[in-house]
Amino acid sequence: MKPGIEWRQPRAAAENESFAADLHAALARVPKAISPKYFYDEAGSRLFEQICDLPEYYPTRTELSLLHSHAADMAAQFGPQVQLVEYGAGALRKVRLLLDAMPRDSVEFVPMDISGPHLLAACDALAGDYPGLAIQPLVADFTRPHTLPPCPDGSRRVGFFPGSSIGNFTPAEADAFLRLAAAELAGGGLLIGIDLEKEHSVLHAAYNDAAGVTAAFNLNVLERARNELGAEFPSDGFEHLAFYNPAYRRIEMHLRATQALELQLGSEVYAFHEGETLHTEHSHKYTVTGFQALAQRAGFKPGKVWTDANGWFAVLWLEASNG
Structure with missing residues (x-):
């Protein structure tokens, strides 16, 4: 890469x-x-x-804690060679914990976001901190048709969708996104954060x-x-x-x-x-079993789940079949 x-x-x-x-x-x-x-x-x-840094706003710090504790286990689900696609990438704060758990030459990173200037600035910072990492930023609305760069030979395409952003979708929109993701991540999978009922x-x-x-x-x-x-x-x-x-x-x-x-x-x-x-x-807000059922209907196979001690937040691994 x-x-x-x-x-x-x-x-x-x-x-x-x-x-x-x-x-x-x-x-x-x-x-x-x-x-x-x-x-x-x-x-x-x-x-x-x-x-994300406010004391009242629990989702970010809770998800970051899960990533700190379990990033190696999460990355182990991906496979040895990965094209990692982050949906709604933003400041690229959380993905660093995954990247730290992966060999630098094993990953090509494709962050996707609707705000081009914000994304490019975040990618510049990431490139400075992760020399040698292949980065291909993509300005796009990930809920609409878009074209990802070709997946490198020998790599699996894996999605990362943190922050419980899936909760911003209506049930129909969530189903449509998961079906889109299942298709473009075929043979790989999706690591996704969800906010739980509380x-x-x-x-x-x-x-x-x-x-x-x-x-x-x-x-x-x-x-x-x-x-x-x-x-x-x-x-x-x-x-x-x-x-x-x-x-x-x-x-x-x-x-x-x-x-x-x-x-x-x-x-x-x-x-x-x-x-x-x-x-x-x-x-x-979801339950783990309720969201897994939604993902399964969209074409994913539920995998490992990581939750915090309060049961406030969960990160799920979903396998995407080859079709």
Whole structure:
């Protein structure tokens, strides 16, 4: 494998991402809702990294602890030669623990993320700390059609999807992603983090931190709309709202109108009544057996599971058959 960074950005990436079109559609539907992928511009990505270090936000530190304790066992599931694909790669913090457990010349790393500048900066830092590691960053929305670099001869393609990001998908979206992953990881497998069901007070605190970082992260969607699309709305017109919805076993995040207002986007004007929300994210919570059943229906074979002492978080290994 050739060491260093080879930058890959598919021609269709810009065409596939249309913030304006998706925001128009989000504001026109009832109830109003938009994909959480639009959190992750440069500012949003930085805010999320801050969230990961907050005392209330247990998922990151819990998953990191599992990786610290079990990275060698996890990497042992991969095989001797690996093309490691990280979905929604972000700051490349967690994958370092896996890389430390693998021989440097046995892995080609393909981090994939929607935020190009943030990803490239993270890859530059990774290359400096891991000389000789072959890195091929890919700017893409991993839930949409994309083309991975060819898997090197003699290697298995293995996916890494940490952070419980699968919880941001609806059940139908989670099924679609797992089916896509099972197809492109055929003959390899997927290492994935999931957030488990727990006391609602723990969940509430994690998404309503005292420092207000999660609120800023949520509100950044509208700041993007103002800065990138020229959207006009009152500066104090929206507030952060996050709560657990037991009917769907998920945390929901919304932007709630603090008053009756109008949001202008291009030539269109969208009315909000006081208290109306724009649904920006949901985070489903799973049981291990429930998620394994979901993965099995999508084409994976459940493998080893690692959980913390509190039973708050799990990392699962899923084998992907050759078809």
